[in-house]
Amino acid sequence: MFTKEKLSYWAKRLKVPADEDARYKTDIWCNRDLIPIPKERRTWGIWGYCGYWTVSGSCVSAWTIGSTMLSYGLNAQQAMACIAVGGVITGLLAIGCGWMGEVHHIGFTVSSRFSYGMRGAYIPVIIRYLPTSQLAKNDFIGFIIALILFGFLMQKPFIASFTTFVGTMFGMLIWAVHANGGSAGPLFKSAATTDNVGWAIMYGITAMIGSWGAGCLGQSDWTRYANRRGAPTLSQLIFAPIFITITALIGVVVTSCTVEILGLETIIWNPIDLLPVIQQFYGNSSGARAAVFFASIGLVLSQLAITVVLNSVSCGMDMAGLAPRWLNIRRGGYLMIIVGVLVQPWTLVATAQRFLTVLSGFRVFMAPMTGVMLADYFVVRQRKLKLNDLYRGDSTSIYWYNRGFNWRGFSAFGLGSVFLFPGFIAAGGGYSIPIAWLRLFNLTFILGTVFSFIAFLIINYFFPPPGLGEESPFYLDGADDYATKGDWKAEIGAKDEESASEEKAAETEISEFPVL
Template sequence: MGWSWPCLKERLQCPKDEDANYENTTWCNRDLIPIPPDRRTYGVWSYFGYWTVSGSCISAWSTGSTLLAFGLSPQQAIAVVVVGGILAGLLAVACGWMGENHYIGFTVSSRFSWGMRGSYFPVILRSFVSCMWFGMQAFWGGQATRVMIGAVIPGKAIVLDSDGRPFSDIHVEGFAHMPNYFAASSHLQTKDFIGLVIWMCAFIPGLLIRPEKLQLPFVICFTFFCGSCFGLLIWSVSQAHGPGSMFQKPASAPNVGWAFMFGITAILGSWGSGTLGQSDWTRYAKRRFAPTLSQLIASPLTIAATATIGIIVTSASRDIMGGEIEWNPIYLLADIQDFYGSSPGVRAGVFFASIGMVFSQFSISVVLNSVSCGMDLAGLWPKYINIRRGGYIMACIGIAVQPWQLLSTAEKFLSVLSGFGVFMAPATGIMLADYHIVRRYKLKLGDLYLGDSSSIYWFADGVNWRAFIAFLSGMWPLLPGMVATVNSYSGAQWTGWIRLYNLTFLVGLAMSFFVFWVLCHFFPPTGLGEEAAFAHEEVLYGVSKPARSDKCEFTVQEGEKEVAVANVV
């Protein structure tokens, strides 16, 4: 009896499949290899489900606040959302192509652009952003849970004047108006903390669901959120007898053209990190082009519909209840319950609408955070971290940063975090230029898992200097505008930089794309045009894949000819 350190290390390694054609190494594990056929479970409707939860979420609902802040009218904001959604769909198709055809995700694909060691940079960058955003998404999920419980245990609000008659001093009881037992410096309400704990207890088991099995949860989450959206829409329009006065607000931007472009960039920036990691999901496709239709149709449709409902409900609810504009539907539900005095019928409506918000936070945390971040963290230590373990690490970090402090006190930090498109856009441009233009879809997949000079993706000491130069070229012109925006600088000397920063995603992507392409034209990397499969799973671009056997023959499309390729295992 007893154990040894080598034995413990072996037990802690990530589990492998039976009859695995890979080993857990510094560069490889089950979640990083090209997805084998038995795990490709996503069809056309599965990807529609993916985009419904990605496009129909609280972030899309609140998009109107950003667009109206640019000085657009509500009608112009809706047009921006439609155009931006279409461009986001096209970008998702381009970014997801390598997953759809080579079954690898962003973590592995970044190796052929940045080098085996250089790939750690974009992976760490995306992991950091994912952890921060998860913390805030989880906190909003906790608040939605708090509102849901508050609808069941509302308490009473008694308003009394100095003579004992209802007027001013508020005495509260119950969960909806629970007194705060935390210090004011914590910027955390007791009821929000309880809601967060309950939400996390429900979310953590969800990480046990493998990505290829998430189709049904997608449908459930979307159904509940849709019910919440249309319920709020029906209530607000019927009570306000229309979309509200704010919906008739004219454009106030001095230059509508610039504002329109800023709005499109805001849409692309909001979904930029998601499109950058599209291959994390398209690698589960049953067949080629399965994700394409949903990316081109469901993306603009869901984003535009959710944002439009958000604008109408926010406008109408302001006319109904008065007060300030409330863009967050979670806070709006709490205000509705208080406005109607916690009557039983209203509490029932708030309860069911809150369920939709809770489920929405579940789904968006999985789609845009846990799976992609889990795979990124797996890429940093594949022997011991897979997607599931990476998701647990992300959850711990996301809560450890105390998102309630960030949301309450660190406006500059939030501005910086929102400005991370400055870094994501150049990374997207490099990936698109390398895969589509420089390499023309030809990958030597086995070399993406070799950590030495025998790999064509080793470059110079594991780093592709071209990618870093292109990244800096796409990033530096945007930094002055980011600094000016974060610090609220004004003046003519900052106007041009701020305008350029407001076009972050378009400018950063285009500049890094062009610079990387030019560098590779004059200094071509080794291995261009080389193509090879990973182990015995043929995932060459354009290959017809028969059933597995000890000896298989594949047909590879080369121009108008089909060339037979024998593969012996």
């Protein structure tokens, strides 16, 4: 039976450890992973962010997104145009959403506090979870094995996963084009099969943006580790569209070739589903089994890496914000394994239709959150933050608002999403609604971001929040006179310049990830 003494003992044992000689307090608002990243932990350079996008952009999701668009009536050229445009917009979103991390060195969890309030910031974190579904026995066994491997691979270098996936991509590309006599297949010769090409293209672009939208929304979780100003900017603008587009192009070519090679009646857009079909086509020969085995390794390692980068670490950062006293990034990542089993997300991509429906549904929430954050940080606050107040859970903080909630952020969020729900409900449940609502839903991420952005600006124009224009650094030692000397901006600028001059190649390896 637990006594008061035992509970106190375990509470101390389970409390998140702080740095040695830490000058911050680990409580319900703050821990080591939530404070603005100090200089010694800012280790990411240009090639570090290149490495991030090699993992995020060269993966199964990028392979399938172009092929999935084909199932909605677009031809190959139109699908690739959607990917290219969506990739550029993704890079721009990553820059905008990551700006506060690059400048103030805070992540999405903390930055949500100035838009939604100290307590209200819990809600944007919680709504990231996915719905439930079902799984067959053999797939469940594979899922458990993947979780075990994932647990051992957390926070390890990912250069091996990128290398093996690239090998799988180009290996399948060379085989497909060679086996098809040098032809790219019928999908590059066929016309669009839809009468509404314009709307299908817009849907493809928004589906593309939405598939990376959640990652862009939390981009400050990664840019806060930049060792100098500007390190993430060109990396994200250039490498994001390049890696995503190349991967998607290869996926479309391989998918197109296999239609003729294998005599398929339906398009197999997922390489995981395609590999066993290829093995059967060659009569389960030893060569086919070996090729499928090595190709599968590349796919598995890629999925493990993307899970760590975009799910584990990001989820750990969010959970650290929910319970900073008990959870940090590492603990949150392992907790995600447990949650991952409970919510059973494995059939979200069972079909092309379900895949895009899930992405669209996710955008109904992610897009308005993106619009609110961009409007608040860049326009309303003019990039000025009072960092210490982001860690104060009482009325002395300008971000406390009304009992910890900022009604402005939630109102703009609601206005940005309310027009999208009819289409979302119809798409998920098969209900019949006017075509205009479905077309609004097809543009979910673009319209959701724009609607909430404008709504937030209008609301704050008539009801400005407290503390506009105020800014100050984060005081590790609570020395308030540090902010009144007027030289902290110059000191921060000098430190950034010093960091830039001291950047070394060893600090910018592709396999480098933040010390968590």
